[in-house]
Amino acid sequence: MMLLRRVPRGHAAAGLVFVLLAIYPVFYPYATYYQTVLLQAFLLSLQAVSWNIVSGYAGYVSLGHSAYLGLGSYTTAILALHWGVNPLLVAPLGGVTAVVIALALGVIVLRTRGHAFVIITIALLLAMQIVATNWRSLTKGSDGITLELPTWSRDIQNVPFYYAFLLLLALTVLFSAWIRRTKFGAGLVAIREDEGKASAIGVNTTRYKVLAYVASTFFIGVAGGVYAYFLTFLNPVGAFSILASVMIVLAALAGGRGTLYGPAVGGFIVSIGGEVATVHGGSSSRVLIFGVALTLVVLFMPSGLLPTVEGWWRRRHAETTEYTDQAGALAAGAVTAPGRAAAPALAQALLEPTGVESAEPVLLDVRKVSKRFGGLVAVDGADLTVRRGSITALIGPNGSGKTTLFNLVTGAMRADSGEVWLDGRRIDTMAPWQRGHLGLARTFQTTRLFKSMTVQQNLVAPLPDSGWRRMLASAVSGSEADRARELLDFVGLGRFAHRPAGSLSYGQQKLVELAQVLMLEPRIVLLDEPAGGVNPSLVGRLGDIVRDLNRQGVTFLVVEHNIPMVLELCDPVVVFSRGSSIAEGPPDRIREDPLVLDAYLGDEWRPPGAEVAAGPDAVTGTSVEVTPGRSAAGPPAERGSS
Amino acid sequence: MTELLQALILGLLIGGVYALMASGLSLIFGVMNIINVAQGAFLILVAMFTWWLWKSTGVDPILASVVTTPLMFGFGWVLYRTVISRIRGSSTSMSVLLTFGLALTIEGALNVTAGNKFRSATPSYFEESYHLGSISLPKPQVYGFVAAVLVLSALYVVLAHTWAGRAIRASAQNPSGAALVGVGATSTAALAFALGTSTAGVGGSVLSVLYPFFPASHYDWISRLLGIIVLGGMGSLPGALAGALVLGLAETLTATYWSLRWSTLVFYLVILVVLLFRPQGIFGTRLREDVVA
Numbered sequence: 001m002m003l004l005r006r007v008p009r010g011h012a013a014a015g016l017v018f019v020l021l022a023i024y025p026v027f028y029p030y031a032t033y034y035q036t037v038l039l040q041a042f043l044l045s046l047q048a049v050s051w052n053i054v055s056g057y058a059g060y061v062s063l064g065h066s067a068y069l070g071l072g073s074y075t076t077a078i079l080a081l082h083w084g085v086n087p088l089l090v091a092p093l094g095g096v097t098a099v100v101i102a103l104a105l106g107v108i109v110l111r112t113r114g115h116a117f118v119i120i121t122i123a124l125l126l127a128m129q130i131v132a133t134n135w136r137s138l139t140k141g142s143d144g145i146t147l148e149l150p151t152w153s154r155d156i157q158n159v160p161f162y163y164a165f166l167l168l169l170a171l172t173v174l175f176s177a178w179i180r181r182t183k184f185g186a187g188l189v190a191i192r193e194d195e196g197k198a199s200a201i202g203v204n205t206t207r208y209k210v211l212a213y214v215a216s217t218f219f220i221g222v223a224g225g226v227y228a229y230f231l232t233f234l235n236p237v238g239a240f241s242i243l244a245s246v247m248i249v250l251a252a253l254a255g256g257r258g259t260l261y262g263p264a265v266g267g268f269i270v271s272i273g274g275e276v277a278t279v280h281g282g283s284s285s286r287v288l289i290f291g292v293a294l295t296l297v298v299l300f301m302p303s304g305l306l307p308t309v310e311g312w313w314r315r316r317h318a319e320t321t322e323y324t325d326q327a328g329a330l331a332a333g334a335v336t337a338p339g340r341a342a343a344p345a346l347a348q349a350l351l352e353p354t355g356v357e358s359a360e361p362v363l364l365d366v367r368k369v370s371k372r373f374g375g376l377v378a379v380d381g382a383d384l385t386v387r388r389g390s391i392t393a394l395i396g397p398n399g400s401g402k403t404t405l406f407n408l409v410t411g412a413m414r415a416d417s418g419e420v421w422l423d424g425r426r427i428d429t430m431a432p433w434q435r436g437h438l439g440l441a442r443t444f445q446t447t448r449l450f451k452s453m454t455v456q457q458n459l460v461a462p463l464p465d466s467g468w469r470r471m472l473a474s475a476v477s478g479s480e481a482d483r484a485r486e487l488l489d490f491v492g493l494g495r496f497a498h499r500p501a502g503s504l505s506y507g508q509q510k511l512v513e514l515a516q517v518l519m520l521e522p523r524i525v526l527l528d529e530p531a532g533g534v535n536p537s538l539v540g541r542l543g544d545i546v547r548d549l550n551r552q553g554v555t556f557l558v559v560e561h562n563i564p565m566v567l568e569l570c571d572p573v574v575v576f577s578r579g580s581s582i583a584e585g586p587p588d589r590i591r592e593d594p595l596v597l598d599a600y601l602g603d604e605w606r607p608p609g610a611e612v613a614a615g616p617d618a619v620t621g622t623s624v625e626v627t628p629g630r631s632a633a634g635p636p637a638e639r640g641s642s
Numbered sequence: 643m644t645e646l647l648q649a650l651i652l653g654l655l656i657g658g659v660y661a662l663m664a665s666g667l668s669l670i671f672g673v674m675n676i677i678n679v680a681q682g683a684f685l686i687l688v689a690m691f692t693w694w695l696w697k698s699t700g701v702d703p704i705l706a707s708v709v710t711t712p713l714m715f716g717f718g719w720v721l722y723r724t725v726i727s728r729i730r731g732s733s734t735s736m737s738v739l740l741t742f743g744l745a746l747t748i749e750g751a752l753n754v755t756a757g758n759k760f761r762s763a764t765p766s767y768f769e770e771s772y773h774l775g776s777i778s779l780p781k782p783q784v785y786g787f788v789a790a791v792l793v794l795s796a797l798y799v800v801l802a803h804t805w806a807g808r809a810i811r812a813s814a815q816n817p818s819g820a821a822l823v824g825v826g827a828t829s830t831a832a833l834a835f836a837l838g839t840s841t842a843g844v845g846g847s848v849l850s851v852l853y854p855f856f857p858a859s860h861y862d863w864i865s866r867l868l869g870i871i872v873l874g875g876m877g878s879l880p881g882a883l884a885g886a887l888v889l890g891l892a893e894t895l896t897a898t899y900w901s902l903r904w905s906t907l908v909f910y911l912v913i914l915v916v917l918l919f920r921p922q923g924i925f926g927t928r929l930r931e932d933v934v935a
Contacts, residue, residue, distance in 0.1 A: 061735040063679070063742060108914050112921040115677055115876055118738050119868040120913075122679075126865050127910050134903045242861055246746060253739060284758070287857075288750025294743030298736060299728055 010261060014173070021166055025159050035158045037275055039230075042165035045267025046172040046223055048251040053176055053216040055249075056258040057185060058209055059192030060110070061118045064125035065248050068098040068217040070239035072224020074132060077145045077234055087147060088164070091225025098221025099214050106210035113195050113205075125240050132236035144235030147228060161230045165223065169264070172219040177260055179215065183463065186475040188212050190461045192258070193450040200410060200444075201462035202436035202520055243287065247274065250294050256304030265306060360387040362421075363524055363555050364440075369408055369418030369428075370579075371401075378404040380579030381418070386524065391546060391556040393566045393587075396576030397600055402559045403445060405576070406526050410442045411435050423523070437465050439523035443530065445559075447509040451502030455493065455512055458501050459484035462519040480519075487515040491545060507534035514545065524555040531562040543569050567591060575599065644776045649898040650891065655783040657890025659848055662790035663863070664870040664882040665797065666841030672877035673814040673834040676726065676737040682864030683745035684839055688714060688846025689763075689855050690756055696763045696850070703763040703851045704785045711793065711843035718839025722832040730831070745860060752857040762854040786848035793844045797837065810834045814877070866906070873913045875926025884924055888912060 025035060047065065055061045072094025080087040109120045132139045139145065152160060179185045187208050190198040199205045228234050251270040256262025270293075277289050301308055364386040371379040379401040386392045394402050407413040409420055411432035420428040427435050449458050460480050463470060488494045491511040496504060501512060510530060517525060527546070531539045543565060546556055560566050566573060567587040575583040575590060577599040583590060590596055663685065670678045688710050696703045725744070729736050767785075771778040801807035812820040813830045821827050849855060849863075870889055874881025889909050896905035916924065 055735075059733070059735060061738055063738070105914075108917050114922075115671075115734055115738075116872045116917060116921075116923070118677065118735070119865075119872050122861070123865045123869055123910050123913075126861060127907055130903070130907045134901075242858070246742070249739065249742070285750065285754055287746055287753055291743050291746025291748070291750045295725075295740060295747055296743075298740040298743055299725070302729075302732065302736060 014261060014264075018166075018170060022163075025162055029156055029159060032158055035162045037272060039158060039162045039165045040275070041268045041271035042162075042169045043223055043227060044247055044251055044271040045264045046165070046169040047220050047248045048255065048263035048267040049169070049172045049176050050216045050218075050220050051248050052252050052257065052259075052263040053179060053188075054209075054212040055216075056252060056263065057180065057188040057192065058212045059258075060209060060213070061249075062121040062213075062216070063118060063249065064121040064123070064242075064245050065216070065220065066242075066244035067121075067125045067128045067240055068102065068220040069224040069227065069244065070128055070132070070234075070241075071098050071101060072221035073228035073231075073234050073239050074139060074145075074224075075221070076225030077147055077228045078138065080147065080229075081145065086151075087225060087229035088160075091222050091229070094225035094228075095218040095221035098217040098224070102214045102217040103210065106213040110209040110213060111206050125242060125245060129236045129240040132240060139236070142236055144233055144238075145228075147232045149232055150229065158230075161226065164226045168219055168223050168226070173260070173264060175215070175219065180260060181474055182472050183460075183475050184208065184211070184471045186457065186461050187463065187471070189258075189453065190450055193452060194448050196412060197444070197448040197450070198461070199432040200412065200436065200442055201517060202433045202465075203461070203463055204431070204433045204466055206431070207466075243290070246290050246294065247271070250290055250297065252304075253294070254297050254301070254305055256306035256308075259304070259306050262304050262306040266304065269305075360389050362386070363388040363423055364409070364557065365421040366405070366409065367419045367421070369405070369415045369420065371404055371408055371413065371415050377579055379408060379415070382576070382580040384574060384581060386555060386557050388555055389550070389553065390572065391550050391558060391570045393570030393573040394557060394559045394576055395561070395563070395566055395573060395590075400576045400599075401579040402576050403528055404579075406442060406528055406559065409435075410440060410526065433463070433466070436462075436520055436522075439521065440526070441517035441520045441522035441524070442526035443510070443513045443517060443528055445528040445532065447506070447513045449501040449509055449513055449516070451500065453501060454498050455488065455501050455504070456481070456484055456497040458512060459487065459497075459516050459519055462516060464520050483519065484515075487518050488512075490518075490548075491515045492541065507538040510534055511538070511542065511545075514542075518549070518554075522554060524557065525549075527556060527558045527560070529559055529561065531560055531565055539565060645898060648777050649894040651777060651779065652783065653891035653894035654887065655779070655787040655890070656852075656894065657887035658787040658790045658794075659845065659852070660866070660870060660889050661883045661886035662794050662841055662848075663845040664867045664874075664886050665794060665879055666838035666845070667867050668871045668874070668877060668879055668882040669797075669810075669841075670835055670838035671871065672879070673810055674737075674831050675734050676741070676835075677734060677868070678741050678835075678838065679738055679864055679868075680741040680745040680748065681839070681842055681867060682860035682862070683748040684714065684717075684842035685846040685849055685863050686752065686855055686857060686860045687748055688843055689850035690752060690761070690857075692847040692850040693761050693763045696765065702765055703847055704765075704782075704789055707789055707793075707844040707847035710847050711840050714843035714846075715836045715840035719832050719836035721839070722835040726835060727828060727831070730828075745864070749857045749860060756857070758857055760854045760856045761850075763850040765851065768851065782851045786852055789844050789848055793841060797841065800837070806830075806833055810837070862906075866909070869909060869913050871923075873916055873923055875923030878923070878925040881923060881925030 021038065024038070025031075028034070047069065051062060051065045072091070075094040075097040076087050076091050079085075079090045079093060083090070105120065105124065109117050133142050135141075150157065150160070179188075187198065187203040190201075190203055191205055191208060195205055247270055251266035252263035253266065254269055255264065255266025274286065274290070278286060281289070297304075303311075362385045364384075366382060366384040368381050368383060369379055370377065370381050382401070382405060384394070384405070394405070396402055404413070408415045408428070411427075411430060411434075415428060418428070419426055422435070422438055422440055425438065427438065427440070450461065453461070456476065460476050485494060485497065488497055491514060493504075493508060493511055493515070496508070496512075501509065504512060514525075514527070514530070530542055530546075534542065539562065546558075546569060550556060558566070558570055567590075571586050572584055573587050573590040574581050575593070575596045582595050582599060583593050585593070663681070667678055667681045670676055670681075692703045692706045692710060695701050695706050695709075721744075726737075726740070729740055767781040770781045772781060772784060773779070801811060809820065809825040809830050810833060812823075812825055813827065813834070817827055820830070853859075866889060870885035871877075871882055872885075873888060874883070874885030892909045892912055893905040896902070896908040900908075920926075
């Protein structure tokens with residue numbers, strides 16, 4: 001409710017400010033100084049709003065974003081002189097240049113996760129300075145380029161520029177707002193919150209990041225063209241100014257990184273504040289002032305002005321806290337069929353209710369897969385087959401390579417050798433999101449929800465395919481919102497849809513994560529310790545849900561230490577030890593298998609009555625051969641549920 | 643041939659100095675996941691201090707590193723305790739923004755106090771060279787290289803053979819594990835940060851002789867140093883050494899065969915080409931991260 005009321009209020013305020021700014025020159029056409037101050041603020045605001053697309057939404061900070069202003073300026077100035085046209089006509093080409101450079105750089109630097117990006121953005125600014133200084137035949141070097149003065153009357157000299165920048169600012173804000181509403185925007189926020197998780201739920205993180213970077217440069221490039229004409233002179237140091245980049249970062253941060261209007265507000269504050277400081281303190285102390293301001297903002301107001309004010313407002317007008325109750329979660333909702341798996345699945349379920357026989361085709365096939373970390377072989381030539389329609393368990397002591405195997409199957413890591421096949425397609429060279437689009441989903445050992453998003457936003461974040469249309473569709477569109485509500489009801493958490501995911505209990509978060517990956521309409525779900533840290537009643541609920549889904553055709557591969565749950569729920573059970581499987585079979589047989597007992601419990605341990613049943617020689621004899629010295633490493637604490 | 647050999651040797655000498663400067667940055671990133679954008683400003687700060695010391699007392703600028711290194715160690719320790727530690731636990735991008743703010747603050751303060759003009763310490767051997775056959779070895783470069791190698795070796799000894807060094811390496815590999823066995827996270831981080839900034843002590847003193855500098859030069863330096871650690875692989879000390887040598891060679895070779903003005907750009911192009919084929923850098927690795935809380 002709060003959200004619904006607040007958003008239009010923000011838009012209304014923004015619209016009002018726009019109208020006021022638009023009519024200001026009509027009443028004061030000759031107030032050149034104030035127009036200049038305002039148009040500089042528009043320029044900084046539009047840069048900050050643009051910057052926010054890649055550095056706020058996606059969380060990849062760019063410290064050299066003013067380079068695109070310079071690129072736009074130089075492109076426009078050079079083309080205008082060369083073709084003899086008005087710079088305003090070719091200013092959009094400045095945007096094109098910015099986009100091309102950003103695309104090239106983004107494709108190289110943004111393929112990996114991590115921090116190369118921010119560093120390259122600093123280098124970009126300096127590299128551009130070097131090029132502009134030394135490519136004299138094109139840029140006239142440090143002499144700079146002088147453009148002809150504007151053709152209109154000097155009395156109203158700045159009015160056209162004022163409107164040009166105001167228009168560009170409005171367009172940039174609308175563009176940013178549109179991005180935020182799409183699944184693309186939701187995916188960017190998901191990347192900022194947890195990039196590995198985002199790629200696991202079908203978000204093509206590379207494409208998203210590169211597009212965000214490109215999108216954050218176009219309007220700056222266009223504005224650069226207009227700015228060149230406004231200044232009528234540009235040189236390398238001025239056009240590729242680091243202080244300009246600093247002001248962009250400071251503006252977006254002070255206003256509120258990641259929000260829609262924050263960077264725009266910050267642009268006005270920083271630009272006008274900087275002007276006041278220059279008038280009263282001289283320009284030599286500008287760097288010092290901006291430096292101190294940036295440091296203070298990071299230390300004491302890291303989320304920015306708008307979110308801080310909003311948080312203060314919300315504390316003043318606190319909502320009544322709705323306690324997360326277990327009854328709601330435990331009350332089973334009506335079971336609904338998950339999308340595309342549904343139709344054939346239900347038919348299948350009728351034919352073969354439970355207990356899958358080896359006649360079923362293999363869905364997931366892991367062949368001789370190995371992965372080493374330095375000297376440690378985590379997965380060692382492991383084979384694993386999961387048959388369609390089964391609930392296969394993967395058990396084994398801690399450190400036996402189960403989660404690493406999950407990572408190899410889902411693409412979070414690349415195997416050193418071996419192959420992974422899903423339904424007859426080799427997937428081990430694919431990116432995680434491609435595997436997701438083929439119907440492979442996973443949950444994580446420690447849940448990885450996007451904690452600052454609501455439960456519903458978490459549910460609509462997954463992308464079941466890589467189509468552009470879906471990417472640019474509204475994030476919470478009708479059918480998907482319905483589907484999300486359906487799944488939430490299914491896991492019994494429908495009433496928590498609009499709460500932040502981080503406020504739910506651990507067990508509830510596990511259920512939400514399961515519902516989240518079901519949005520991918522998966523054919524197979526890999527569950528990594530679904531019962532770990534979950535209270536017993538929820539564990540029971542979880543088992544029911546898995547069984548329900550399985551009956552509808554979803555195949556499961558479950559890593560779990562809660563052996564009673566495994567033995568009751570799963571068939572077959574695969575036992576992992578030291579990076580490969582040592583036993584496989586129906587739960588009853590696994591329960592008795594001496595190899596398994598040994599791997600879990602060590603050489604010394606005997607099952608009660610085992611001396612009679614199997615004889616000590618049989619047990620220890622085999623085990624020593626297969627898993628020597630296991631007793632030292634395998635703590636008996638893993639016996640029961642963790 | 644002589645020309646090539648001359649360029650290679652000069653590249654190695656300069657690369658050694660770069661290696662020293664970049665290793666501090668790499669250490670700080672490796673242990674704390676902090677990209678210290680202020681390292682360039684630290685260098686310029688020390689260079690300015692060294693220049694002032696040399697100008698007012700005549701102390702040899704490179705020898706001055708005996709003073710500036712411990713000073714920067716203390717400076718780094720205090721800075722970590724009072725400022726940097728406040729953002730522990732927030733994302734790496736916050737550390738970038740914070741240290742960026744610090745860099746600007748230092749630049750601004752130098753602007754206001756010392757003025758925005760080029761300086762360079764010019765001791766008596768400033769333009770002298772040793773000669774090896776037809777190859778000349780400029781004395782400042784040689785001394786700078788020697789100082790860099792000494793400090794790098796000392797850093798290596800500290801990291802490899804002392805309890806504090808093991809604590810730092812342990813924290814870098816597994817912070818929570820290190821904390822469990824009694825390695826205090828904050829004090830170790832402060833120590834690592836102080837060690838990292840202390841390399842800016844020698845680095846800055848050497849810089850004051852080798853290159854003219856002014857307050858805003860720190861952008862040049864930080865983008866070079868960050869380029870080195872991106873090229874070598876973030877957080878990898880061997881990577882920092884390799885990246886530094888590549889930079890040194892790229893600069894001298896470009897300067898010899900083309901033009902000094904393009905040398906930095908050539909280095910950036912080298913980085914982009916390497917990242918094209920090896921997105922994680924030369925020595926970079928990717929680790930399991932799914933269970934990291």
